[in-house]
Amino acid sequence: MELSKELENYKQEIDSAATTEGLYLIWVKYLGKKGSISLLNKEMKNIPEDKRAEFGRVIVALREDFEARYRKKEIELKNKEINEKLEKESIDITLPPFPIKRGTLHPLTQVYYEIVDIFTSMGYELATGPEIELDFFNFEALNIPKEHPARDMQDTFYITDEVLLRTHTSPVQVRTMKKYAPPIKIIAPGKVFRCDSDITHTPMFHQVEGLLIDEYSSFADLKGALVTFIHRLFGEKIPVKFRPSFFPFTEPSAEVDMGCVICGGEGCRVCKGTGWLEILGCGMVHPKVLEAVGYDSDKYRGFAFGMGIERITMLKFGIDDLRLFYDNNIGFLKQF
Amino acid sequence: MRVSLNWVKKFLNIDGLDIRDIADKLTMSGLEVESVETKKSPVGVVVGKVLKKEKHPNADKLSLCIVTDGIDEYQVVCGAQNVADGQTIPFAKIGAELPNGMKIKDAKLRGVESKGMICSAAELGLEEESSGIMVLSDDYKLGEDICRYIETGDTVFEINITPNRADCLSIIGVAREISVLFDRSLITESFECNESEPCAEEFRYIKIENRYDCPAYYGRIIKNVKVTDSPIWLANRLRSAGIRPINNIVDVTNYIMLEYGQPLHAFDLRMVEGGIVVRNAYENEKVVTLDGKERELKSDMLVIADEKKVLAIAGVMGGEYSGIQNDTVDVFLECAYFRPESIRMTSRRLGLKTDSSYRYERGIDRAQTAKMVDYAASMISKLSDGVVLKGILNDGFDKYETKKIEFDADKISSLIGVQIDRDEILKILKKLGFEIEKNGVGESYLAIPPSYRQDMSIWQDLAEEVARIYGYDRVPVTIPRIYAESKKPDPLQLKIREIKNVMVTLGYNEVINYSFMAREYLAKFSEDQFIYIKNPISADMDTMRNAVFPGVINSLVKNYRSGFRQMKMFEISNVHLPDPSNKLPVEKTKLSFGVLGEYFKPNWIGRREADNFFYLKSVVEQIMDLFRVKSDFVRSNLAFLHRGKSADIFINGVNVGFVGEIHPAMYEYLDIQDTLYIAELDLNSIIENSATGNIKYRKISQFPFVYKDISIVVDRKISAITLIREIEEFSQLIKDIALFDLFEGDKIGAGKVSMTFRIYFNDLNKTLTDEETNSIVKGIIDRVVEKYGATLR
Numbered sequence A: 001m002e003l004s005k006e007l008e009n010y011k012q013e014i015d016s017a018a019t020t021e022g023l024y025l026i027w028v029k030y031l032g033k034k035g036s037i038s039l040l041n042k043e044m045k046n047i048p049e050d051k052r053a054e055f056g057r058v059i060v061a062l063r064e065d066f067e068a069r070y071r072k073k074e075i076e077l078k079n080k081e082i083n084e085k086l087e088k089e090s091i092d093i094t095l096p097p098f099p100i101k102r103g104t105l106h107p108l109t110q111v112y113y114e115i116v117d118i119f120t121s122m123g124y125e126l127a128t129g130p131e132i133e134l135d136f137f138n139f140e141a142l143n144i145p146k147e148h149p150a151r152d153m154q155d156t157f158y159i160t161d162e163v164l165l166r167t168h169t170s171p172v173q174v175r176t177m178k179k180y181a182p183p184i185k186i187i188a189p190g191k192v193f194r195c196d197s198d199i200t201h202t203p204m205f206h207q208v209e210g211l212l213i214d215e216y217s218s219f220a221d222l223k224g225a226l227v228t229f230i231h232r233l234f235g236e237k238i239p240v241k242f243r244p245s246f247f248p249f250t251e252p253s254a255e256v257d258m259g260c261v262i263c264g265g266e267g268c269r270v271c272k273g274t275g276w277l278e279i280l281g282c283g284m285v286h287p288k289v290l291e292a293v294g295y296d297s298d299k300y301r302g303f304a305f306g307m308g309i310e311r312i313t314m315l316k317f318g319i320d321d322l323r324l325f326y327d328n329n330i331g332f333l334k335q336f
Numbered sequence B: 001m002r003v004s005l006n007w008v009k010k011f012l013n014i015d016g017l018d019i020r021d022i023a024d025k026l027t028m029s030g031l032e033v034e035s036v037e038t039k040k041s042p043v044g045v046v047v048g049k050v051l052k053k054e055k056h057p058n059a060d061k062l063s064l065c066i067v068t069d070g071i072d073e074y075q076v077v078c079g080a081q082n083v084a085d086g087q088t089i090p091f092a093k094i095g096a097e098l099p100n101g102m103k104i105k106d107a108k109l110r111g112v113e114s115k116g117m118i119c120s121a122a123e124l125g126l127e128e129e130s131s132g133i134m135v136l137s138d139d140y141k142l143g144e145d146i147c148r149y150i151e152t153g154d155t156v157f158e159i160n161i162t163p164n165r166a167d168c169l170s171i172i173g174v175a176r177e178i179s180v181l182f183d184r185s186l187i188t189e190s191f192e193c194n195e196s197e198p199c200a201e202e203f204r205y206i207k208i209e210n211r212y213d214c215p216a217y218y219g220r221i222i223k224n225v226k227v228t229d230s231p232i233w234l235a236n237r238l239r240s241a242g243i244r245p246i247n248n249i250v251d252v253t254n255y256i257m258l259e260y261g262q263p264l265h266a267f268d269l270r271m272v273e274g275g276i277v278v279r280n281a282y283e284n285e286k287v288v289t290l291d292g293k294e295r296e297l298k299s300d301m302l303v304i305a306d307e308k309k310v311l312a313i314a315g316v317m318g319g320e321y322s323g324i325q326n327d328t329v330d331v332f333l334e335c336a337y338f339r340p341e342s343i344r345m346t347s348r349r350l351g352l353k354t355d356s357s358y359r360y361e362r363g364i365d366r367a368q369t370a371k372m373v374d375y376a377a378s379m380i381s382k383l384s385d386g387v388v389l390k391g392i393l394n395d396g397f398d399k400y401e402t403k404k405i406e407f408d409a410d411k412i413s414s415l416i417g418v419q420i421d422r423d424e425i426l427k428i429l430k431k432l433g434f435e436i437e438k439n440g441v442g443e444s445y446l447a448i449p450p451s452y453r454q455d456m457s458i459w460q461d462l463a464e465e466v467a468r469i470y471g472y473d474r475v476p477v478t479i480p481r482i483y484a485e486s487k488k489p490d491p492l493q494l495k496i497r498e499i500k501n502v503m504v505t506l507g508y509n510e511v512i513n514y515s516f517m518a519r520e521y522l523a524k525f526s527e528d529q530f531i532y533i534k535n536p537i538s539a540d541m542d543t544m545r546n547a548v549f550p551g552v553i554n555s556l557v558k559n560y561r562s563g564f565r566q567m568k569m570f571e572i573s574n575v576h577l578p579d580p581s582n583k584l585p586v587e588k589t590k591l592s593f594g595v596l597g598e599y600f601k602p603n604w605i606g607r608r609e610a611d612n613f614f615y616l617k618s619v620v621e622q623i624m625d626l627f628r629v630k631s632d633f634v635r636s637n638l639a640f641l642h643r644g645k646s647a648d649i650f651i652n653g654v655n656v657g658f659v660g661e662i663h664p665a666m667y668e669y670l671d672i673q674d675t676l677y678i679a680e681l682d683l684n685s686i687i688e689n690s691a692t693g694n695i696k697y698r699k700i701s702q703f704p705f706v707y708k709d710i711s712i713v714v715d716r717k718i719s720a721i722t723l724i725r726e727i728e729e730f731s732q733l734i735k736d737i738a739l740f741d742l743f744e745g746d747k748i749g750a751g752k753v754s755m756t757f758r759i760y761f762n763d764l765n766k767t768l769t770d771e772e773t774n775s776i777v778k779g780i781i782d783r784v785v786e787k788y789g790a791t792l793r
């Protein structure tokens, strides 16, 4: 039983098909309703009965062979065509995108929140208060009566004889203590103002102060709180030292120095060759302050501390000119 | 305060101590040594004698001397005019090194050999400038190193004295501190004064009219003084402290002030008519002070006067005419104690700060005042050949009362946070000069502070003394245990942080401006009353801002001037408005943001030509979304804004801010050519008017959204928001509306605008059919045609 040789042409035709469309036409030619392989079924009746089974097998084999070749070619062509499409649609992915660029937080804000986050994670709560204050809250209640030499430490902007721009965020401590009974554990960040303007002073700057009041805390606890803070802010390896100082609202008082982060303690211009940087002021809350807010100073005690955000920010980012913070030069701001 | 270690040596043997170690220990115990200056001693300079002086053969101004060191003779060329035969002089031999680094070598001057140099005081580092060579006492032994006789090299500490440590505003105070830190005993002095008849009382009297401000006033009269320059050693001491020597009388008063912390004043007795009266000034009484300025006094200021006139402002500064003159013969010497608050008030109100007022206002040692007048009088008499008259003049004095501070050693330990032995605590206090008494039974004690420690009043003060001598570095590091009640965080503070992050995400750079600005500048933006600073740093920082946006505009314009052309900036700050019913002003927290130039920087993608207004408006809406509120935009009539391109922003009828382009007049004022858009939101008002409580969940529909588009043409006067609201409210099934095509033009007629809306529908319970949505759309069209005269396109 011999089939026409022409029937075998599909092998070559499939091989040479160039597109999926052309390939489909070959399908139609052989396996379509009137396709040459399909038509073989109609010839079955002309085949002698004893040969029909064999003829049937030949047709099935032929069809299977066709289909196998066809599927293989089809996958090949589809892949080729997809690749061509991808190639054609390709764009220059290095072109700049639409300029919805992220802005920047002021460096002082970044450090402000970093400090606030460290203390809130240690259980201190954020407290705020007015920037324009009464002399009472800014000075009197903090054991700085009128004509006290400590007022020299803070040149004050006055609105009236009684109303001033706060020179530190300590009045927030006073207001908080007046409002809540102890124990208390707060930090008070914010803007403060002093009548001073030169290379190392701006008339407005930012402070963070902290206050803890309970019945047991000690100077050793204050050391613990601040060493933990400095280590979290500047790294575990930074050495920290406490030395006696004076603030009217604390007794004992201390100034806190940390190892210079610029030179690593070797001595440089920033630390004036000492290897140490003054970073914080602190102390045990003065009983007069507790009494001014109506606390029992025999029962309660605690500690307070304060620091300037500008100084810490300068150290963190290596900024060497304080005035840059308030110049708002866009070239400066965009760096952070 | 500058402290010479040579001077300290008068009170304390510091041999064998390392200077660095002294500085460190002082710093770690509360006297912060800010700098250490070292002045070298000359090396190889000996006592010499001029045997013969001749003229230099080749130079008129030089002389040729033969100098001996007691062994050899040297030929020396000298340029000084005052060199003379027989003088004992400091002689720098070949190989000597002077403090300024100069090395003495063989030299030939105008052809004549010179083997060494005769030194001036300046060359030995004893003066800044000398007019000739230094002439020494003939008692000095020839050939000896002059450092044996004259104090040359020195180390000077610059110490930052905190306001509580008035006792350390003196050499003795610092010496006392070092003696405690290094356990060395202090050398004490006693003061004797050789008096002569007649009695001082016969010449002048003292009358104290205000005993409250002047509890003690002592005077001495010294007659027949010769006013000259002070000896080098004295002048040098003053210079080491940064004080210029004047004459042997005034210098003594300064010397004792520096050494013991007691300010003194010397008057020319001729100028004291009748007697000394310590009284309050008369209102507006005038006096010319030593610095040549006329001062107008107030009636609460204390003065030193005589029967007719003011001689000095008590404790602050003497009068120009009452002081020591070159021809002064008789001196009235004042040594007093004034109440610190009184001196400070006067000094502050006059803007006049002196070494004297500085010490008085911090509190001097009251117990030594009477001794110091004797010390000064005897020193003046020695240096000026004057005669001290008999008796200390005074008008009685308030007895100085010693304080007794009750303390408990255990409480001190507990406050410091480390157990320190009671005996160690007592030992430290005693070393510091406290007297300790047992207070009844138990652990209670009484500490009597030394007279110079006026800063001591409560047991916590003692705790600091103990802790600083024990060593702050020896106090352990412990972690506080505290159980403070948790308070609700301030919602505003939380929101501020969120807003800042949103603004940054939207491409804005944060700025921080001063809270005070120039009055005229702020007045360009507001006609309201401002809060003014009484003592501003300068006129351009004299007014508290009542809004944040003038600051943002200022930052944008400043950068524009530096050449930046496309910027987005924001600031959140408190601002202040007067409150007539309160002492303190109203404080509000505001957000402002502004854009200068194009909203987006130039790019290849391009954007629809829309007014920047709408970008800023979308920022406003994003902020409102943070607070979960809806806002309304109503045309604004703020004077500094472009009337056609600005809006006031409302929440539930409350104005919470504005957004818009600035007015053409503002462009002119600011002198900028690029567009500037600005917005401001009052965050307090937004919070007050925003939703509180939790978000309530709503069921989500399982059925698809469908949409229909409608295009209508309306008169330009009909605002988009009117139509959107109308459509929104038409049916519950409308879930969203988008305006996605907008144009004007001839095609649709003048004064008309075409808008195409896409309306999204959804039903919770079923899929909406075409018939249902079509009927809603038809209803909408009928409504806008009827109500707004719209036509369908």
Ligand SMILES: [Zn+2]
Pocket: A260, A261, A262, A263, A264, A265, A266, A267, A268, A269, A270, A271, A272, A273, A275, A276
């Ligand atoms: Zn350094």
